[in-house]
Amino acid sequence: MTVRMLSEASGSFTGAGALLTILRDGQARTRAELVQLTGLARSTLAQRLDALLSRQWIVPTEEAISSGGRPAVAFTFNSSARVVLAADLGATHARVAVTNLATEVLAERAAEVPIDRGPEVTLTWLLRTFEEMLAETGHSVEEVCGIGVGLPGPVEHSSGRPINPPIMPGWDGFPVPEWLGERLGAPVLVDNDVNIMALGEHWAARPGADHLIFVKVGTGIGCGIISDRRLHRGAQGAAGDVGHIRVASALDIICRCGNVGCLEAVAGGAAMAARLRAVGVEAAGSRDVVGLVRAGNTQAVQLIRQAGREIGDVLASIVNFFNPSVIVIGGDVAEAGEQVLAGLREVIYSRSLPLATQHLTITASELGDRAGVIGAAVMVIEHVLSPDSVDQSFVQA
Numbered sequence: 001m002t003v004r005m006l007s008e009a010s011g012s013f014t015g016a017g018a019l020l021t022i023l024r025d026g027q028a029r030t031r032a033e034l035v036q037l038t039g040l041a042r043s044t045l046a047q048r049l050d051a052l053l054s055r056q057w058i059v060p061t062e063e064a065i066s067s068g069g070r071p072a073v074a075f076t077f078n079s080s081a082r083v084v085l086a087a088d089l090g091a092t093h094a095r096v097a098v099t100n101l102a103t104e105v106l107a108e109r110a111a112e113v114p115i116d117r118g119p120e121v122t123l124t125w126l127l128r129t130f131e132e133m134l135a136e137t138g139h140s141v142e143e144v145c146g147i148g149v150g151l152p153g154p155v156e157h158s159s160g161r162p163i164n165p166p167i168m169p170g171w172d173g174f175p176v177p178e179w180l181g182e183r184l185g186a187p188v189l190v191d192n193d194v195n196i197m198a199l200g201e202h203w204a205a206r207p208g209a210d211h212l213i214f215v216k217v218g219t220g221i222g223c224g225i226i227s228d229r230r231l232h233r234g235a236q237g238a239a240g241d242v243g244h245i246r247v248a249s250a251l252d253i254i255c256r257c258g259n260v261g262c263l264e265a266v267a268g269g270a271a272m273a274a275r276l277r278a279v280g281v282e283a284a285g286s287r288d289v290v291g292l293v294r295a296g297n298t299q300a301v302q303l304i305r306q307a308g309r310e311i312g313d314v315l316a317s318i319v320n321f322f323n324p325s326v327i328v329i330g331g332d333v334a335e336a337g338e339q340v341l342a343g344l345r346e347v348i349y350s351r352s353l354p355l356a357t358q359h360l361t362i363t364a365s366e367l368g369d370r371a372g373v374i375g376a377a378v379m380v381i382e383h384v385l386s387p388d389s390v391d392q393s394f395v396q397a
């Protein structure tokens, strides 16, 4: 009965899903407040609350008595109702977590997992790790509401499949969502690592920012765009590929993408390491470059400052075009802190329009190397708890 009523109201402003959003936001907590806010009849409201209670999405709590009399029953979102499996798979390094529905980490692991071993080997490792971590936290696979995975390459948003990922041999078109979904029995969402880092940083550190750009400077360079508090992926999921914007100082350099003159080919961690090797300084990748900067190696310091200015030059145009309120710099190279941020700020503030930079904050990532895994969990939570998904879950029941 309840289910039929809900299915009829599915998608409406005050369906069970919308009610859950109101309770999550804390806009209203008691029946009286909910009636006032939604305009629902008390009987209809009771049915929807019962539906949410039956799935344990919400729990009743007793409100403090403010004006004497009987304490009112309030309802709060139950962030322990389900668990989320989240993974940030990088080129060589993976971070995996089990979280609740408020992105609180229940278990977390980091491991060296080279992505170039291919999808079967990598995902089998991930599956086993998820299963071990679920056991560790005392949860079963039935409690998993979704799985979020970040990959270090372009991902087609509609299918969740990597498309021509340059550093992921064997992964092109691989059905990651289906492979994991069949084995774990929950929806799987896949996105590129920069997008999930932007989501994680926005959720955990900058929830008030309406327009945010997260720039990952690691081996390569990419950015995730939060526009009007939502991730902007573009038509195919390729938005934010700033690493392959042409810059004047790189016109004689061939990028790994095959083009000439890409930002990444001068300011990416791999490019900087190669330049250091060319002058006899040992550096295998972006982490080594940062290590050298921290140790005070003059060549590395000069290189990273110049990289900051190069990145700033591209971002100055993006600031004029997009007018973000926050630019967050993340990835390995961001660990060099002010050495990279100073040049970047200098160029952006001098090259962008004054109106665009008036209230612009340029900062290093607060979440650091956890931004991706937290963002993978956010991606799942926002999907599973969206009003449409919640209403749909009752229709399917």
Ligand SMILES: [Zn+2]
Residues within 6 Å of the ligand: 243, 244, 255, 256, 257, 258, 259, 262, 264
């Ligand atoms: Zn390129």
